[in-house]
Amino acid sequence: MENNWEFFENLQELIFVIDMENHTMAYMNHSARNAFGCPDHKEYQNRKCYEILQGLSTPCPFCTDSVLAMGRFHDWEYTNPLTHVTYILRDTLFELNEKIYRIELAYDKNSRDIEKSERQSFTPDTKKFWDDNITPLSDGSTAFQTFIRNNYFDAEAFFRSVAIPDAPYYLYFGDLQSNLYYISDNMKDDFGFLDNIVYNLIDAWGEKISNEQDRMLYHEDLRHIMEQKKGVHSLRYRITDKNGITTWVHCRGIVKWSGDKNTALFFSGCVSRLDSDFSLDAVTGFLREQSALNDLAARNGTMETTLIVGFGLNHFTYINDSKGRASGDMLLRAISNCLLEKLGSLFTFYRLDGIRFMAVSKQNVSYNENEAVENIRLTIEECYSKQKLSTKQAASFGILHFPDNGDTPQEILENTMTLISIAKLNSDLKYSKFSSDVIAKQKDKSSMALSLSENVEKGCEGFRIVVQPIVSRDTGKIIGGETLLRWRYRGQEISPVVFIPLLEETRMILTVGKWVFGQVVSLCKQILVFQPDFLLSFNVSYLQILDDTFLPFIQQTIAEIGLLQGHLMLELTETHFDEMPIRLQEFVAECLKMGIKFALDDFGNGFSSLQMLFKYPVNVIKLDRTLMNEITHSSENLDFIMSIVYACHRSKKQVCVEGVETDAELEIVRQTDCDMIQGFYFYRPLEVADLLRGLEGDGGILAEGR
Structure with missing residues (x-):
């Protein structure tokens, strides 16, 4: 039993724990054993407390006094007949494992009086020096511990003074070794606990978290604290009271560990009700847009510059569509809790709309913008990774300052959302920073998005396809091609890198x-008239793969046009497999049934795995341009690429090398024994009319590099 009380072992006070069922001694700490001649725990086990402490043969008044009660302290002053020492005693009763125990704390009244009398003789300067330096430093005590040791302190009175019934918060503290907690009266009353003393409060409280995702995050956070030996708990979630009313709360606590960090000793904190004071987002627990406006308005005119980080989460349409909205909400909740835990002391977080957010630096806090973006980014990527999602470009960021980059709070919000949109379209930038030119360009892109919508509504007016030919490695003749999408805006060609994300964001890509x-x-079908063995490839967006109407459309289109099987090839990147492997495998399988071949595109760009080559039913592997750069600078890299090509051929897969632009690159690529080559050396993307005209003339299109 002494293992339950070992945290009392080295206290200077005398500690006794007594089993009230039979009045036997359950525990005595080191100080108590020395005072009563029990050098070892075995000396007092199974012995009556009144025999050891009083020298009596029957129960003493301390064991039978009716003033003792559960959870309430009673103070005594008593001269012990065995030690002849006058002790100040504090006693209470509590329940553990369905047994009632009395715990008693005792200290020598005379030694405390001597200490007080000695200090009273000090001069004022000496007394101040003692209070400020000697007492705290002599045993490593904190100021709070020093005050309690040297002054009268009523813990229950103090606790009740801060745990007032109508307070918008609840208080708790507990012994992590005995797993016993004490909770405030309002916490007991509002949530239907039978007593202020609660065994295993962590699980009991978790049962009152009605939302499943919230409850999972709650237990995960506490488990993480124990595993990582952390000292702080901070989490927002929804809790349901005894009347069935669900409330957002912010639970904060501190965990006290032993000196060697091996044992968690004490856990205390408060649970603040949030919905009584703030307008909160129901999913993340972040403050809403109106709160951001109010916060910025309060800072207006203070002459203090406020750092603002706007950020938007990427790939979220895919997450909601493929994994379900509940998974999306769970990810949002995990991200918000991690951000609050790691950066909540420096920033106030707001949810603006959809998946766009804003972090506003707290007043009197100076923070480097690069460091701010990096810390938020790493936190988001950590949460994506835990959900087994790709962390590549998980979020897009914009930086601005108030009041420098907006005259009013409303203008700041508009500029923040604009910068987030700019960042999404410029994924190569770490973050977008405010400038008048940047905002003007974004307004132009907004106009571009409107034109896209108009063109789509008019039957994809303004769009066209082009084809970049693919040639045989041995002969240099065209054997296939990759279809690419083009769009003109105000008489200019717009890069697919710009307009494709806009189509995906608005779902017009479908x-x-x-x-x-x-x-x-x-x-x-037109090409096959001139070249019967031609293979034409096409790309699809992840949103198309998630669209339940797309596969039937493919089948219907092929049937209506009357295209023979074996001449179409679907190109997909590794990222598709990382993010939605099951749905994608099903999609590919259905395409293969329709005679559509499958190419793994951009192999070597990022975190390629050889496992990808053999795990999926791939017909063609397209090696990315980045590998071309590698093999032209190292013979070892060339050997590695040759081994990949060999492995592909052994498994009956063909290899196409992309990005060949020079004679030197062509010479090296031919050494790899690949099957096909695609690149500007041979052809740039061709207009459909030019391709057909060239094929009709027996392949007489002029290659670029010849």
Whole structure:
């Protein structure tokens, strides 16, 4: 039993724990054993407390006094007949494992009086020096411990003074070794606990967290604290009281560890009700947009510059569509809790709309903008990784300052959301920073998005497809091609890197994607008249794969146009497999049934795995341009690429090398024994009319590099 009380072992006070059922001594700490002649725990075990402490043969008044009660302290002053020492005693009763115990703390009244009398004789300066320096430093005590040791302190009175019934918070503290907690009256009353003393409060409180995702995060956070030996608990979640009313709360606590960090001793903190004071987002627990406006308005005119980090989460449409909205909400909740835990002391976080957020530096806090973005980014990526999601470009960031980058709070919010949109379209930038030119360009992109929408509504007016030919490694003749999408805006060609994300963000890619596939099938049938073995490839967005109507559309289009099987090839990147492996495997399997081949595109760009080559039913591997750069600078890299090509051939997969642009690169690529080559050395993307005209003339298109 002494293992339950070992945290009392080295206290200077005398500690006794007594089993009230039979009045036997359950525990005596080191000081108590020395005072009563029990050098070892075995000396007092199974012996009556009144025999050891009083020298009596029957129970003493301390064991039978009716003033003792559960959870309430009673103070005594008593001269012990065995030691002849006058002790100040504090006693209480509590329940552990369905047994009632009395715990008693005792200290020598005379030694305390001597200490007080000695200090009273000090001069004022000496007394101050003693209070400020000697007492705290002599045993490593904190100021709070020093005050309690040297002054009268009523713990229950103090606790009740801060745990007032109508307070918007609840208080708790507990012994992590005995797993016994004491909770405030309002916590007991509001949540239906039978007593202020609660055994295993962590689990009991967790049962009152009605939302499953919230409850999982709660237990995960506490488990993480114990595993990582952390000292702080900070989490927002929803809790349901005894009347069935669900409330957002912010639970904060401190864990006290032993000196060697091996034993968690004490856990205390408070649970603050949030919805009584703040307008909170129901999913993240972040403050909402109006609160951000109020906060910035309060700072207006203070002459203090406030750092603002706007950020938007990426790939979230895919997450909601493929994994379900509950998984998306769980990820949002995990991100918000991690951000609050790690950066909540420096920033106030707000949810603006959708998956766009804003972090506002707290007043009197100076923070480097690069460091701010990096810390938020790493936190978000950590949460994505735990959900087994790709962390590549998990979030996009914008930086601005108030009041420098907006005259009013409303203008700051508008500029923040604009910067987030800019960052999404410029994924190579660490973050977008405010400038008048940047905002003007974004307004132009907003106009571009409007034009995209108008073009899509008019039957994809302004869009067209082009084809970059793929040639045989041995002969240099065209054997296939990759279909690419083009769009003109105000008389200029717009890069797909710009307009494709806009189509995906607005989900217009679903309509445009079907239009593209229809063009691909129609073109392929025309090409086969001139070149019967031609293979035409096409790309799809992850949103198309998630679209339940796309596969039936593919099947219907092929049937209506009458295209023979074996001449279309679907190109997908490794990222697709990382983010939605099951759905994608099903999609690929259905395409293969329709005679559509499958190419793994951009192999070597990022974190390629050889496992990808053999895990999925791939017909063609397309080696990325980055590998071309590698093999032209190292013979070892060339050997490695040759081994990949060999492995692909052994498993009956063909290899296409992308990005060949020079004679030197062509010479090296031919050493790899690949099957096909695609690059500007041979052809840039061709307009459909030019491709057909060249194929009709027996392949007489002029290659770029010749």
